[in-house]
Amino acid sequence: MAHELTTPARTPRGRRPAPPDRPYWWRDAVIYEVYVRSFADSDGDGIGDLRGVRERLPHLARLGADAVWLTPFYASPQADGGYDVADHRAVDPVFGDLADADDLVRAAHGLGLRVIVDVVPNHTSDRHPWFQEALAGTGRDRYHFHPGKGPDGSLPPNDWESVFGGPAWTRVPDGSWYLHLFAPQQPDLNWECEEVWAEFASVLRFWLDLGVDGFRVDVAHGMVKAPGLPDVGSREQARLIGAQRLPFFDQDGVHEIHRGWRRLLDSYEGRRIAVAEAWAPTPERLALYVRPDELHQAFNFPYLQCPWDADALRRVIDESLRATESVGAPATWVLSNHDVVRHTTRLGGLRRARAAALLTLALPGSVYLYQGEELGLPEVTDLPDGLRQDPAFHRGEGQDGLRDGCRVPIPWTRDGSSYGFGPGGSWLPQPEGWGALSVAAQTGDPASTLELYRAALAVRREHPALGAGGPVEWLPAPRGVLAFRRTAEGGGVVCVANTTDRAVRIPRPGGPGGRLLLSGAAEEEPVPEDGPRGPAGTVTVAPDSCSWWAI
Numbered sequence: 001m002a003h004e005l006t007t008p009a010r011t012p013r014g015r016r017p018a019p020p021d022r023p024y025w026w027r028d029a030v031i032y033e034v035y036v037r038s039f040a041d042s043d044g045d046g047i048g049d050l051r052g053v054r055e056r057l058p059h060l061a062r063l064g065a066d067a068v069w070l071t072p073f074y075a076s077p078q079a080d081g082g083y084d085v086a087d088h089r090a091v092d093p094v095f096g097d098l099a100d101a102d103d104l105v106r107a108a109h110g111l112g113l114r115v116i117v118d119v120v121p122n123h124t125s126d127r128h129p130w131f132q133e134a135l136a137g138t139g140r141d142r143y144h145f146h147p148g149k150g151p152d153g154s155l156p157p158n159d160w161e162s163v164f165g166g167p168a169w170t171r172v173p174d175g176s177w178y179l180h181l182f183a184p185q186q187p188d189l190n191w192e193c194e195e196v197w198a199e200f201a202s203v204l205r206f207w208l209d210l211g212v213d214g215f216r217v218d219v220a221h222g223m224v225k226a227p228g229l230p231d232v233g234s235r236e237q238a239r240l241i242g243a244q245r246l247p248f249f250d251q252d253g254v255h256e257i258h259r260g261w262r263r264l265l266d267s268y269e270g271r272r273i274a275v276a277e278a279w280a281p282t283p284e285r286l287a288l289y290v291r292p293d294e295l296h297q298a299f300n301f302p303y304l305q306c307p308w309d310a311d312a313l314r315r316v317i318d319e320s321l322r323a324t325e326s327v328g329a330p331a332t333w334v335l336s337n338h339d340v341v342r343h344t345t346r347l348g349g350l351r352r353a354r355a356a357a358l359l360t361l362a363l364p365g366s367v368y369l370y371q372g373e374e375l376g377l378p379e380v381t382d383l384p385d386g387l388r389q390d391p392a393f394h395r396g397e398g399q400d401g402l403r404d405g406c407r408v409p410i411p412w413t414r415d416g417s418s419y420g421f422g423p424g425g426s427w428l429p430q431p432e433g434w435g436a437l438s439v440a441a442q443t444g445d446p447a448s449t450l451e452l453y454r455a456a457l458a459v460r461r462e463h464p465a466l467g468a469g470g471p472v473e474w475l476p477a478p479r480g481v482l483a484f485r486r487t488a489e490g491g492g493v494v495c496v497a498n499t500t501d502r503a504v505r506i507p508r509p510g511g512p513g514g515r516l517l518l519s520g521a522a523e524e525e526p527v528p529e530d531g532p533r534g535p536a537g538t539v540t541v542a543p544d545s546c547s548w549w550a551i
Contacts, residue, residue, distance in 0.1 A: 026214075026273045026296050026366060027330040028467035029066040030457055031116065033370045035338045036073050036095055037081065038409040041422025048409065050091065050100040052422065054107045056412070059439060063374060064457030067114035069216050071338060073101070077127050079185035081338075081389070081407075083118075083218060084125035088203040098210075105211040114213035116275070121200050121257075122222035123186040131187050135172060141193050144179035144225070145172075158229050160248055161237040168248075181222065181248055191223045191257060201264060208268050214296075217258075220276035220289060224253035242279040242301060250280050258294040275299065275332070283323035290329035297366060300332045304340065308347045308356065308544075310482045310499045314474070317363065321472060324365070330468070331365035336373050342406045345379035351544040354449060354520040355497055358546035361456050362466065362495035364486065369453075372410040375437050376449035380405040380428075387428060404428060411438035452520060459517055459548065464490040478504050481541065485551070493517065497546040504541045510551030512537065517548040 040052030050073060060068055072082035073095040082092070091097050108115045124131060133139045148171065149155040156169035157177055162184075169177040170184045179188045189196050204215065226247035232240075240246060258276070265272045275297040280286040289298045306316045324331045335343040335356055344353040353376060361367055388404045408428045412420030414435040421430070435441060442448035460466045469488040477483040480500035486493050494509035508514045521542040541547065 023271070024468075025066065025114070025271060026275075028364070029114075029366045030064065030361075030460070031067045031069050031366065031368050032060050032063070032065040033069045033071070033337060033368060035071050035371055035407055037071075037427065038407050038421075039371055040412070041409075041418070041424065041426070044422055044424030045094070046418075046422065046425045046427045047094050048421070049094065050096040050104050054100070054104045057104075057107055057111055057113060060113060061111040063454055064461060065113065065369065067116055067213065068108060069116040069368070070104075070118065072118045072120060077125055077185065078389075079125070080183050083120055084123070084127075084183065084186045085120050086125040086127040086129075088119075089206050102210060109211070115211070116214045116216055116273070117207055117212050118218055119200070119204065119207075119215045120218045121189065121191075122219035123180065123182060123188045126185045126187055134178075134187075137174075140176075142190055142196055143187050144190050144229075145176045146179075146229070148175070148177050159231045159233070160229075161232075161235070163238050163241070165238075179225075181219075188225075189223070191253075197257075197260070201260070204261065204264055208265075208272060212272075213270065214265070214273035214275070216275050216277060217261075217295065218277055220258070220295070220298075221250045221254060221278040221280060222248070223257060224251040226251055242281060244281050245285075250278070250285060255288060255291075255294060258289065262294055273297065283319045284326075287323040287327045287329065290324065291327045292329075297330065297332050299334060299368070303360075304334050304337070308352050308499050310477075310480050310497070313359070313497075313499070314482060317472065321364070331363065332368060333360045333363050333365060334368040334370075335360055336370040336406065337368070338370065338407055339403055340406065342370075342373065342377055342379045344373070344376055345381070349544075350376050350378075350449065351521075352499075354452060355499075355544055355546035357453065358456060358518065358520045358548065359482070359495065359497045361460050362484075362486070362493065362546075362548060364468065364470075364472065370406075374450050374453040375410065375439065375442060377410065377437060380408045380431055382431075383408075383428060411435055413438050413440045452518075455518055456548075463493060463517075463550075464488040465493045477506065480504070481506065483509070487551075492551040494549040494551055495546065496541055496549065498541040498543060501543045503543055505538050506541060508537050508539050509549035513551065515550045517550050519545065519547040521545040521547070 034053055036053060037048045039048045040056045041048050042051035042055060073091055074085045075087035075090040075092045076082045076084050091101055105115050130139060130142050134143055146157040147153050148157060153175050156167050160168040162168045163182055168179055168181050170180060171177050180186050181188055230247050232246060261274060265274060273296040276289045276295045278286060278289050278298050279301060286298055289295050300320050302316050303320060306312050320331050343356060344350055347353055347356055383404055408430055409421040409426040411434040418426040419430060419435045419438055442450035445451060465486040465488040470486040473485045475483040475485055481504055482497040484495055496509060498504050
């Protein structure tokens with residue numbers, strides 16, 4: 001029955017070649033997020049598409065990424081950037097078709113890149129055949145339909161609020177209410193319904209059979225709601241997400257779903273993985289999502305939200321490592337994604353962004369990069385209101401509506417109508433001067449952010465102490481400075497990050513034999529070595545900078 005509601009599967013063209021099998025590759029992988037709509041446009045309609053992504057994959061291979069994560073490209077009315085899925089087995093025509101998806105997977109594997117796609121199991125689009133049937137009065141057990149409160153049922157069933165602002169309930173003409181923790185066009189699925197379980201197992205198999213290497217699980221902490229749907233008892237509930245347990249998020253029942261999915265993934269060859277987009281009130285609760293029989297990774301949102309402050313960073317790093325090590329899972333680190341202000345702007349400028357990137361890439365575990373961060377792109381903050389598409393912005397409540405500013409199409413060339421994004425402009429306007437930040441403009445410039453990322457990923461891949469190498473060993477450092485050592489057979493690395501606005505002199509990392517590997521300071525402000533500027537055996541660490549030293 002589930003298959004009858006979606007587009008029939010396209011006949012595969014044979015087994016897809018995958019990158020060389022590296023045991024536990026995800027434990028130290030660099031995974032590059034592509035927001036498909038804003039990456040590259042091949043057909044001139046101003047919207048990025050799968051063919052555009054395929055054509056630009058060599059950039060990711062040269063950068064040094066291990067895998068690419070694609071945001072949703074499924075059939076969708078696009079009420080929330082494709083996270084309102086109407087058909088989980090079809091490609092939306094704006095992005096191409098299944099042949100384009102198949103070609104992309106093949107091309108990525110040919111370049112040694114794995115492919116991770118989004119799966120959206122908490123809700124569907126209100127245009128999904130299931131929800132259309134529910135509105136007509138059949139199959140309502142697949143969703144959360146409930147009578148309202150009050151004598152005439154005119155009040156919502158409880159006080160839950162949408163993450164995008166306003167009530168989490170919408171009334172339908174027959175008087176019933178349905179739950180949507182996000183936009184009204186995204187009704188929540190009821191995972192107590194066996195048909196929902198079976199449908200998503202089938203969806204996962206469909207994409208695994210096509211050759212994808214894993215899934216990013218949207219709202220992995222959702223799906224299961226507390227019995228009885230109790231009131232929260234407070235307002236502005238979106239601010240409580242990740243700070244306390246809520247009756248609609250991080251319920252224990254979600255782990256049974258993830259264990260079932262892990263068994264399914266393990267039944268396929270090629271070490272397929274899943275990463276949880278999960279918010280939990282404590283690192284210990286988050287670690288439950290990555291126990292050995294559950295998902296492989298979980299996003300580290302506390303690190304993403306951490307300010308550029310040495311004490312705060314050390315605390316989050318320690319808590320993250322301690323929690324994941326307790327269950328034998330790798331930590332993940334991320335500075336930007338398609339839902340938050342770009343870290344060049346959020347942290348206070350390009351110097352800090354470059355330093356934060358080096359600090360992040362020196363930590364043990366897996367790193368997620370967001371498209372354009374390797375170019376040092378800032379947030380675009382002056383988009384006209386009439387062009388914004390974030391549903392939270394248009395509802396006037398909930399999140400701050402700035403998600404559009406991090407989704408502006410990225411620049412590839414110095415000039416042109418869309419700086420190489422595509423032949424027909426771009427769906428969101430790009431700032432003047434965007435071309436100076438383009439891939440073409442930065443390639444070959446040793447002081448550019450792009451070449452810094454390329455160099456850092458190359459060193460990270462080659463040096464035995466980085467990536468999955470040794471643990472973090474904190475070293476004495478002045479206030480406002482982070483210094484840690486990682487060692488492995490074959491060598492060690494010291495990472496020094498100065499979060500202050502002043503230069504700091506420290507003992508030379510590694511002693512007289514310490515050798516500077518990489519610095520995030522601009523070329524005109526290198527990390528000075530010992531000499532006439534200071535005592536022998538010391539170095540000066542530039543303000544808002546990070547450096548790696550071989551020891």
